Each structure stands twice: as C-alpha cells, then as structure tokens.
Amino acid sequence: VGTALTVVALRKLQWEVPAAAVGDVIMQRIAVVLEYPVAFTRGAFEPDNAIFADTLARRERDRKHRFVVVVDSNVAAAWPTLGADIAAYAHHHRARIDLAAEPISIPGGEACKHESVLADLHRRLAELRVDRHSYIVAIGGGAVLDVVGYAAATLHRGVRLVRMPTTVLAQNDAGVGVKNGINAFGSKNFLGTFAAPFAVINDSRFLATLEPRDRVAGMAEAVKVALVRDPAFFAWLVAHADALAAFETDAVEYMIRRCAELHLEHISQGGDPFELGNSRPLDFGHWAAHKLEVVTDHALRHGEAVAIGIALDSGYSVEAGLLAERDRAAIVELLVKLGLPVWHDRVRDPVLVDGLADFREHLGGELCITLLEGIGRPFEAHEVREQLLRRAIDQLDPARRSR
C-alpha cells in the first residue's frame, strides 16, 4: 500500500512541475448562441406583408434599419417590377426601414461564385457605405446567396445578411444554412466562411418563374434528406410525387418547408454545425454529384447531379449488401417520377472514381461516405470498393439495362 501511494504522489509531482515550467495557459471560452428565423411567406414585398420589416427590426425596435439589396440578374429579369416593389415597400414601412440604393444586380448562376464578382460587390458595398448596422439583403438562387453571403461575412468582418432564396434548392437547402463561398483554383467552394445569416425569408411566389428543370432539380435534396433522416417524409414524397412533378403549390410549399426544417435540425442538433468532423450524412449522393457537375461543366444542375448521385449510391448500397433491392427500386422510381435524371453518360468518366480521392482530400484524410441500410437509415462507410462501384454503374446504365 505504501509503495502505491508513493507512485501516485510522484506522478502528481512530475505532472505539475513540467506543466508549470513549459508555460502558462489561459483557456479562453466564449459561448455564442446563433439564432435566426427562417420565415415562409407568399409575396414578401406586398406592402401589407410585415414579415420583411419585422425581420429587420427584430433586434432593435426603436431605430430605422438601413438595407441594401443584391439581386440575381435572372430574378431581376423575371420580375421587372421588383426594384420598384421593394422601393414602394420601403416607403410604406419608412418608419422602420430605409432602402439605401437601387438593387445591385449580379449575374445569376454558378458563374457569380467568382473572385471578380466578389471584388465588385465589396467595392459597391463600400461605395454605399454599408456598415455594421446595415443589412445586406440577398435575393436569388443558391449561387448568388453564396457569393453575397461571403461578401457580407467578410465586409467589416461580418455584416447582417438577410437571405431571400428564389429557387427550390435555395429555399429547401442552400439558403437556410450557415455556409457561403465562391469557387477558386478549380475547386468548388474553395473559399468561404461559416456564418449564420441574420434571417432567411422564403417567398414561394418567386418560384413561379423558375425554368422547369430548376423547379425539379431542388427536389433531389428533399429526397436526399428524407433518405438519411425521415422515412415518413420519404413516404410523403412518394405519395405526392405527381403533385410535385406538376409543381402544385401546396405540395411544393410543404416539400420545401419539411426539407428546410430537416436541414436546420441537422445543423443545430447534428453536433457538427461547422463541419469539423468527417461525417456528413446530408452529403449523401454528393461525392459523385460534385464530380459530375465539374465534368459536365455545370451542364447538369446541382440537384440533377445529386439525383444521379443518390441513384448511384443507393445502387452501391445494394451491391455492398446493405440495402434491399426493392428500396433501391423505390428510390429510383421516385426520382424518375419527379422528373429527375438518374443517369448521365459522364458517370462512366474515369475521373468520377478519382473523385473519391478529391472527396477524401476535402474532408482532410479519411474517406467517409454515407450509404443506406434502409430508407431513413444512413450508414457510414470508410471505403468504397471500385469493383462494386463499377457494378452499381453498370446497373444504372440505361444502355446496359435495355440489352
């Protein structure tokens, strides 16, 4: 007993002395709660719709809130009265809000996620003397929201951002989270920050002018999130596939709302809001999708590429003995019914398999891919076997299937 006690005492001494000799450490600790409303509405700039003004004024009720608007050029073109509508709205609510200038238009689509657009935006915002008490309101698709979000997060180290997503994908996924960024050095989202918005306002009216393929593309994210998070939502999607394919308002609004909610829940409760770990269940189907977007030079929309990625990873899950064939068939049937693609000839591109290496690099070393064990039951895999992947590709290839 005596010896054991001595060892403990010695250990304690050894521990304490060198620690003090090496240096002094203060453990800084800052707890920050990030909170932002995600509102769902129709006609946000109709004068009697108070959501927008209420949103800007939600923290300080007794001052006037100055805002600038940055708008997606394709949204501006599709909604020619938007600038006037916002000006009229601001005038109507002039006791609380103050529109700083005419909306700044930036090119819509992936091309805007570029350093030159970012630099122009920073310059324009500086000219308008946007300060830390101002708001930047971004209206557009996910690409525009990403570049404006990055500009807002870096201007004065962070200016309040209100996102108004105008595509299905931006309303149910891209626009509601905490990420932004631009493409650089040949990589998607190479530069960017994690920054919570001040608020998100989803106005379903904007969706009316989307091209048919953009209406459908965003639904792939709903299928994805249902598959890894919510089997009941998957069943709902199956039951309402025709209504969704016909873009019926009620069905579309519910699909967006539930999908956004599941994404938000994952960010707040998934334990890794800033994606430090390797596990990314909401990236199901995305490793192939990202590669396909690049090899097709963005001829495929993100959502279309995700649909193909979902079909492929579901097929791989079957080949790996995880998923029942009937589940895979149900998933593919739903995607097809919604009008989403499940195949592209570039799936056979050798760089797709190399894409796995990029994906590993992006995560910082270990490969971690989400597969399925069932509908609503994600499974994390740390290796992908090329032979099984090739079999999954063959299974999907319509040319092979018709033979």
Ligand SMILES: NC(=O)c1ccc[n+]([C@@H]2O[C@H](COP(=O)([O-])OP(=O)(O)OC[C@H]3O[C@@H](n4cnc5c(N)ncnc54)[C@H](O)[C@@H]3O)[C@@H](O)[C@H]2O)c1
């Ligand atoms: N930050 C995130 O967390 C996150 C998550 C997922 C995706 N993203 C990004 O989102 C982007 C994709 O977003 P997207 O699918 O919205 O595509 P997008 O932004 O490219 O928009 C698609 C097209 O529709 C146009 N458009 C937008 N709204 C319109 C409207 N109401 N009427 C007519 N045309 C309209 C756009 O100008 C564009 O040409 C990608 O860059 C992707 O990386 C970001």
Ligand SMILES: [Zn+2]
């Ligand atoms: Zn996605």
